[in-house]
Amino acid sequence: MGKKYMFVTDSNGKSHEVKVDPKNVSRQAAEHRSAGREVTVMSEDERIRYGQTANQIRDSHR
Structure with missing residues (x-):
């Protein structure tokens, strides 16, 4: 079992990373x-x- 990352998006559409209790x-x-x-x-x-994919999308729209 590797490290987990949790991202939470509120009702306003703002996302942030939350510390995960494994x-x-x-x-x-x-x-x-x-x-x-x-x-x-x-x-x-x-x-x-997903980070690499996001970077590729960003770079292709420059």
């Missing part, structure tokens, strides 16, 4: 969802892959 990821995500926030949990590999 033993309680599901509970932590459920608490954010019940508060009306959108939650995305990623592994380290997924975060790198």
Whole structure:
């Protein structure tokens, strides 16, 4: 099991990274969802892959 990253988006569309409690990821995500926030949990590999994809999209629109 690798490191997990959690991103939370509020009702205004602003996203931020939240520190993950590795033993309680599901509970932590459920608490954010019940508060009306959108939650995305990623592994380290997924975060790198999505970051590279975002950079490619940004670069292709310059």
